[in-house]
Amino acid sequence: MLSQDAYPTRTPKSAAILARQDPVVYAPGGLNDKRLSKDQRASYEQDGFLLMPDLFNQDEVAFLFDTMQNMREEFTHAGRKEVIAEPGSGEVRSIFNVHRLNDIFANLVRDPRVLNVAREILGSEVYIHQSRINYKPGFTGKEFYWHSDFETWHSEDGMPAMRALSCSILLTDNSEANGPLMVIPGSHQHYVSCMGETPDENYKKSLKKQEIGVPDEILLRYLADLGGIKTCTGKAGTVIFFDCNTMHGSNSNISPFPRSNVFFVYNSIDNQLQTPINDLVPRPEFVAARQGIKALTPSPLDID
């Protein structure tokens, strides 16, 4: 990483809040991908996220839900590195790299309803930086503490600029009760630099419970005072798009109802990974893609 890094973080002594240096909605890159209305684009730009209810119909959701459950059954006892266990209960918390491990998810990342929104916002061709299912099981699903994804991807993966977004497809209903995504509107305009150096192989811990790259409480309070906190609830089939630097997290799920979502992280083809901060060893391919990067092409609408 260059010494004049606009987004320093993981420093030994101090936390800080810095202004974003990158656009949120990029100028069209010659692709014709108009999926969003003017209002939707403006709302994404202002808030750092956009909720699109019912983007997938109930038949599609049922099919994707079964696919997700089948993957869990197949992977749970197979000793796969892509499976992350819940702290405590040992239930499946996440499975990573699902777009490379499963044909249905491989096809889903190319569905124009999601891919073309990513291309429209990022103003270029895109590829998948990371994909995962977060199962958040009933009773035992633990929280995801407040964080900016970009802070991790910049420092641990060497992602140069804020030109990536997450797309979360809800595969169960996400209610106030089962630990839905919480976002701080407007927080994507501020970069929260975090105190604390990154140990080797931090991902093995952080994907269960994040302890490094955790924002300072005073800065979180500042952002929440400015923007408030919004819970992203919706029926299965709803899709949430959010900027890579939007401050977000979710509570644990003590309800009986699982909150299971599939996440795709689209990154601009012009924003591929470099060397991580402090010359850390790059994280493995199943968490952060570096190999065989190719721009995604939209698929025909039929997902199966």
Ligand code: 6CS
């Ligand atoms: O380390 C990562 O890349 C992941 N960690 C969190 C808490 N969110 C985004 C991403 O899956």
Ligand code: FE
């Ligand atoms: Fe996240």
